[in-house]
Amino acid sequence: MSKTLEALCVMSLVVMAILYGSALSQAQQEGAAFSKNHCVTCHSRLTAPLSVSSKYYDWHTSLHRDNGVGCEKCHGGDPTTDERERAHQGVFPADHPESRVHPAHLPETCQACHPRVVASFVESRHYQKLKESNMGPSCATCHEHMAAAVVQSPTEVAALCARCHNTVGGPLPPHPEIPERAQQVMEALNRANGMFVWADRLLEVGQEKKLDVTEEAHQLQAAKTVLSEAKVRWHALEFDVVRKKADQAFEQAGGVKDRLMKLLYPQSVR
Ligand code: HEC
Numbered sequence: 331m332s333k334t335l336e337a338l339c340v341m342s343l344v345v346m347a348i349l350y351g352s353a354l355s356q357a358q359q360e361g362a363a364f365s366k367n368h369c370v371t372c373h374s375r376l377t378a379p380l381s382v383s384s385k386y387y388d389w390h391t392s393l394h395r396d397n398g399v400g401c402e403k404c405h406g407g408d409p410t411t412d413e414r415e416r417a418h419q420g421v422f423p424a425d426h427p428e429s430r431v432h433p434a435h436l437p438e439t440c441q442a443c444h445p446r447v448v449a450s451f452v453e454s455r456h457y458q459k460l461k462e463s464n465m466g467p468s469c470a471t472c473h474e475h476m477a478a479a480v481v482q483s484p485t486e487v488a489a490l491c492a493r494c495h496n497t498v499g500g501p502l503p504p505h506p507e508i509p510e511r512a513q514q515v516m517e518a519l520n521r522a523n524g525m526f527v528w529a530d531r532l533l534e535v536g537q538e539k540k541l542d543v544t545e546e547a548h549q550l551q552a553a554k555t556v557l558s559e560a561k562v563r564w565h566a567l568e569f570d571v572v573r574k575k576a577d578q579a580f581e582q583a584g585g586v587k588d589r590l591m592k593l594l595y596p597q598s599v600r
């Protein structure tokens with residue numbers, strides 16, 4: 331082997347080792363965040379019962395895990411011990427009245443990290459009913475176990491409201507306008523979410539092309555604040571306010587999208 335070829339081989343091996351090393355340390359880092367959390371380490375290995383084992387996987391693929399929220403933040407218990415009984419002290423099945431994830435206690439449990447949403451929910455008739463009689467939806471009714479970003483489709487939400495609000499012989503006098511309006515508001519929220527996906531993507535392309543899009547990024551952030559307010563007010567069942575803010579956010583983000591289209595693809599937009 332010639333000296334230069336040899337040197338090249340050594341160099342590429344070094345480069346490979348560096349790349350491999352950094353990939354490995356990234357994976358290790360990801361695992362390390364919860365490597366000392368025994369709720370996570372033990373539950374990740376459970377295969378039975380199915381109803382318990384499956385909950386681990388809801389969490390594993392969730393936004394909460396991505397943001398470092400361990401099981402104990404919602405369920406209680408002691409994550410520092412690997413002895414099941416000690417770890418489970420204060421952890422109860424969800425239908426147990428002492429459970430932190432019992433429907434009646436969810437607002438307090440989630441409040442620690444979502445104070446604005448919970449303050450809004452507390453204003454609703456649903457919260458009052460939940461406290462008085464356990465009748466009425468709570469956080470997990472719409473967000474399920476791990477609160478995926480998009481909760482349920484507009485028709486699913488309407489069906490959920492209809493269960494109590496528009497069933498002949500149901501628990502409450504029929505109010506067909508409640509599910510109808512809820513469906514419309516959900517459609518308006520979804521439409522706004524869709525516009526943000528579009529505008530965010532264009533913004534990324536602009537940044538990749540090293541164009542000056544700081545003003546657009548700023549305006550999009552302002553529109554996001556409006557959308558977030560809409561989502562917060564949804565929890566107080568203030569449909570008019572939610573609809574107005576969702577549409578306002580949609581229009582503001584749409585304006586940014588149009589300007590980005592002009593900037594990025596001037597020949598196709600007139
Ligand atoms: C050493 C293993 C182990 C550890 C550590 C552990 N769990 Fe469990 N967990 C289990 C097993 C096995 C079950 C199912 C059987 C049972 O209920 O004991 C279970 C059941 C549960 C349930 C279902 C409700 C119930 O009581 O039946 C919840 C909720 C739960 N665990 C949460 C947690 C949380 C939160 C932590 C950490 C604070 C944790 N677990 C730590 C093994 C563990």
Ligand code: HEC
Nearest residue numbers: 373382385386389394399400401404423424431470474475
């Ligand atoms: C963001 C809050 C939150 C986090 C984090 C969370 N859970 Fe849950 N969990 C809930 C809620 C709310 C319920 C009840 C509603 C439901 O079952 O969908 C629940 C229900 C469960 C149940 C069923 C209990 C029963 O009696 O039916 C199990 C088992 C469980 N979770 C395990 C876990 C494990 C294991 C982790 C961590 C790997 C975890 N959860 C993390 C909120 C959370």
Ligand code: HEC
Nearest residue numbers: 393397399403404436439440442443469470473477478479
């Ligand atoms: C220890 C803090 C913590 C607790 C407790 C917690 N969350 Fe979260 N949650 C977060 C973080 C952090 C995020 C991701 C950042 C964000 O969107 O706010 C998040 C995201 C969410 C989202 C998605 C928001 C979006 O932008 O798409 C929903 C819905 C949600 N949580 C509901 C709940 C519910 C319901 C509970 C109670 C069962 C709960 N959370 C408990 C910290 C928490």
Ligand code: HEC
Nearest residue numbers: 437440444447448451467468469472479480481519558561
């Ligand atoms: C009747 C259904 C319903 C109930 C009950 C409910 N939510 Fe929501 N939640 C929604 C909808 C719909 C959205 C907006 C989803 C979207 O478009 O991204 C949302 C959004 C959120 C967000 C994200 C807010 C943001 O700024 O992006 C959080 C956090 C949240 N909910 C937490 C909770 C908590 C905590 C509770 C209980 C106190 C709760 N939700 C009860 C339907 C519900």
Ligand code: HEC
Nearest residue numbers: 455456459465466467487490491492493494495508512567
């Ligand atoms: C588990 C049953 C239940 C479900 C599901 C339910 N609600 Fe309710 N809702 C109630 C109860 C109970 C009341 C209080 C009725 C009363 O006593 O005035 C109420 C009251 C309301 C009110 C206030 C009406 C008034 O007179 O002020 C609105 C608005 C409302 N619900 C909207 C919704 C929407 C939107 C959904 C679907 C996302 C929904 N509800 C799902 C049980 C439910």
